[in-house]
Amino acid sequence: MRAVFIDYVEIKAAAGNGGAGCMSFRREKFVAKGGPDGGDGGRGGDIVAVTDPNLSTLLDYRYRRHYRAENGRPGEGSLKTGKSSSDMVLRLPVGTIVIDRETGAMIADLDDPDAREIIARGGTGGRGNAYFKSPTNQAPREAQPGQAGEKRKLALELKLLADVGLVGQPNAGKSTILATFSAARPKIADYPFTTLVPNLGIVRLREFKSCVMADIPGLIEGAAAGKGLGHQFLKHIQRTRLLVYIIDVNEPDVLRTLGVLQQELADFDHTLLDRPSFVVITKIDTITQRDLKKLSNNFGGGYLWLSAVTGMGAEKFLLEVERQLDQQRIERTPG
Secondary structure: OOOOOOOEEEEEEEOOOOOOOOOOEOOEOOEOOOOEOOOOOOOOOOEEEEEOOOOOOOOHHHHOOEEEOOOOOOOEOOOEOOOOOOOEEEEEOOOEEEEEOOOOOEEEEEOOOOOEEEEEOOOOOOOOHHHHOEOOEOOOOOOOOOOOOOEEEEEEEEOOOOOEEEEEOOOOOHHHHHHHHEOOOOOOOOOOOOOOOOEEEEEEEEOOEEEEEEEOOOOOOOHHHOOOOHHHHHHHHOOOOEEEEEEEOOOOOHHHHHHHHHHHHHHHOHHHHHOOEEEEEEOHHHOOHHHHHHHHHHHOOOEEEOOOOOOOOHHHHHHHHHHHHHHHHHHHOOO
């Protein structure tokens, strides 16, 4: 059974307090007035966020909202330092952003499979009275309390990491493409909004070469303003390296549909229009060869034509994905 996809939760995190310093004096036989020997307190535990590539949802954090690390132990006599507390580790999916809800500041962007970030720092232990001994104060009766650990109200927001994002209106054929070229099995049906959550799949471009492709739930006009399901999932496009606009060949106005999709992306994040992209006209198996030839002549060579059902155009589609991803790698390589 597939885990429920949750991409936003709010939690509270409290790091541990530092242990109190100890006020103690050495007591030994035949030593009437021993010196101070109070040890320092231990450090409170941090709240640490680490990425776990095996996770794909924030579901666990919907049911548990409060996280607290243990306090450090107080110092003891004989200059014994209190034991520091272990950190509390929050395991999160790769691509999670941690935001301070009170300031709006981003604390961590966990976009690496080996990411590890402290999101609430534990308090340091207080000094024991041995620390305050001086030539003018041989018997200090002073010890520090431990420092309080950080307390934060946090938002955890998951943005999927994918090389390729499939963008299109509901029922444009995105899920069929993902199911055809990867092992992912998104729900497919002939009605709008079949896809209610983003789906990821590994697409094999050639031997020893693959990419991660994401099927984003369908966008409709007004999605960036909250209409339909688009507003909830537009953020998952922000991390993709390549956008592929998927348009049903049966659309009455292909150019207008493309314009609607691009406008919704621009309204949500105008930088998305600067992302490398290309257009694929799908479901070409549903029209006659004569109509297909006519449409191809009308649109010229700017679009790719694809039937995920029959495989027509599949090779060109995968080659274009590979070419554009390779071009990006070349541009990012120094020298």
